[in-house]
Amino acid sequence: IYNMGFRAPSKIQEEVLYHLLNNPSRNIIAQSQSGTGKTAAFSIAIISRIDPANQSPQALIIVPTYELALQIGSVIEKMAQFLPYIQIAYAVRDPTMSKKPNLVRRKLLAEPIVIGTPGTVEDWCRRLRVIDLSRLRIFCVDEADVLITAEDFQQILFSLRLYLKDSSCRMMLFSATYSDDAIKLACRLTQRPVVLRLERETQALHNIRQFFVFCDIPHQKYDAIEQIYASLTIGQAIIFCRKIATARSLAVRMANQKHSVRELTSALDIEQRRTVMSQFREGLFGVLISANVATRGKLNHIIFFCETRSKRSIEVYRGIDVADVSLIINYDMPELVNFKPDYETYLHRIGRCGRFNRPGYVFNLINSLYDVITMRSIAEYFSHPIEEIAIDDISDLEPYQD
Template sequence: MATDSWALAVDEQEAAVKSVSGVIKTNATPEKTDEEEKEDRAAQSLLNKLIRSNLVDNTNQVEVLQRDPNSPLYSVKSFEELRLKPQLLQGVYAMGFNRPSKIQENALPMMLAEPPQNLIAQSQSGTGKTAAFVLAMLSRVEPAERYPQCLCLSPTYELALQTGKVIEQMGKFHPELKLAYAVRGNKLERGQKISEHIVIGTPGTVLDWCSKLKFIDPKKIKVFVLDEADVMIATQGHQDQSIRIQRMLPRNCQMLLFSATFEDSVWKFAQKVVPDPNIIKLKREEETLDTIKQYYVLCNSRDEKFQALCNIYGAITIAQAMIFCHTRKTASWLAAELSKEGHQVALLSGEMVVEQRAAVIERFREGKEKVLVTTNVCARGIDVEQVSVVINFDLPVDKDGNPDNETYLHRIGRTGRFGKRGLAVNMVDSKHSMNILNRIQEHFNKKIERLDTDDLDEIEKIAN
């Protein structure tokens, strides 16, 4: 799997969806009863790991804030510069990593420094951060010492298993290194001491293993990793449990925290968990509507919206399209109607478990289906180069019925990427949705032109 892209290779490793070592199986997600689906951050994070086989935001700039601004700032362009143990370097290369990604160039020297340094880092799926902190943990372990030395917290057992897979693969030339999973369903005898070097698990179970059951001596932990901090604090109880675990650790324990976003609540949490940190942030590139032609179609009913959609498909050639609906019910109906018309349709539904969603997205990405019908929640994080048209069958609104401008930008932004011109069509079927559209126009200061889908000549012009 030789490739020049560290991040691409990491994602291929992180995309393994099988249970690790038969420890525990992934449970199906219970069906959601609320038709307007609520975002499940943990599921979304797992989905992103499974689907991001290409790094689309690899132009992001990295901002480094050192705890000591007077110390020299080191970065590396190769893994040899890190002076890794030979078995670890062998593991890195065996996974197909030839050189560090942009964020690793700065993060790895800090994470592997002597004496150890603490780090708070912003990183999305696709930046290679999992393999980076795995490398840090494996570097600190003394195999001859048969007790837990590194502790990694994940918000869910599915995410813990993903990280565990990377640990197993990167450490495969260190057969004496052992890994334990502190997750529900992994039963141990009371009073038993764990001899594995690395423990990865969810906060509640790890807390029990450290305090009540005493399987782990927290005073011997050298490296503490808290992954997916933004997901962690969105889960009831995880924030307090994580802080309680951190307070049991020795003062010289290295603390590493990672989060995809850094809103105020995440910062407050990070500062409680990680004292005296170095900080790495990603400067996200601004999404723009400059390369996207936007139109709206006036309709009186759902059936008219569907007919307008058929007219568009009848007049122009569309490589691949994403169609967004407000509810699962509408999405299912629309997918069925499009299938009857002979279209190759994929449906993303909230009832699917994460692995099923990832499989649907992968088929769409490979071009096996040409149309992806989805609600907003299911489709976050999807980047498909061939998408040339985005259709808002329903305009995006928040829970109060106001325009959701950020979601609008993310939705139609998918079609103007990779230097190509994109096309976005909005279906308007009421005074209320016309008002939503007008407010979206005002917000972005971009005119959205009316399109008459009964006029085939007019439709053909928009494709040119």
């Protein structure tokens, strides 16, 4: 822990570790703002509950995306670097993965920690039977709000839960956002949990300045982007689009203007996606433009976010930490299938910048009355202002002091 740079726990880490490491320990449903250390919190709890003498899966972590599985595994590996018995199996559908375990039907895995996406985890538990759910000591769900409210994945979670032993297995559900319906479902899934939930007004990240730019025509959206880059000192940025074609054309146009840019869309295979994210983390390019396609029941193939008309998309950007991201641009506003504002997705998007209270900017590019209504609903929902700014006035913004 000390080698990773942690000197004192954050608020969510204090709360979670108190309940999970206490005797008796408690089940947890926890909500925490992006960038406050929830991954470290449940990683410490998981490592602490692993019995070195037991060479079979003891902790199961279910996540919505392949990318998040790898990131959580990386955190645990760093945290357990002096504990050789801590090994991880990744339950994801990636034939190229170098850490893929040797699966033998009905022979339990030797790794004490399994991290995976719902479909593959279910396959390993029910068909291959390489995980004995009744022997688990930790059952953890990250980004629980989206998994527990998506019907396909909700069914998987509840079916797996039937095999857990309440007396010996602690359940942990984590997310930056929970709707009221998600909390009700989480409480049904988890026996007598401690619920740590944020007030809605405290969910918005106050270290991030949020603006909207009204663009009379779609063409002006690009003008706004160019003005933002001409006016502000920016580390890295993520631009969220609605359509893959939009992301592609925007990437080409920005590249022609000498921006260092990459796309992340469903047109890429897993290996290409992994390469793009690795390069982005290493700072090899500055702008990530993303568009996403809803993939019900196929969580291993989900890419970064764009808006589709699904009830709720599941986005690989959820939980992804890239410390140098200081700018988010919503080229298109997030919506649900009924065209209502998607509050949770908006919060997850803006949470990609301003990690651990670093300063950040969010610009929402608006070009219709409907976009205005969506934006105002989001501001009202979180009781946090989104300031209007004209394209020509962006250059007058004062530097955001860290």
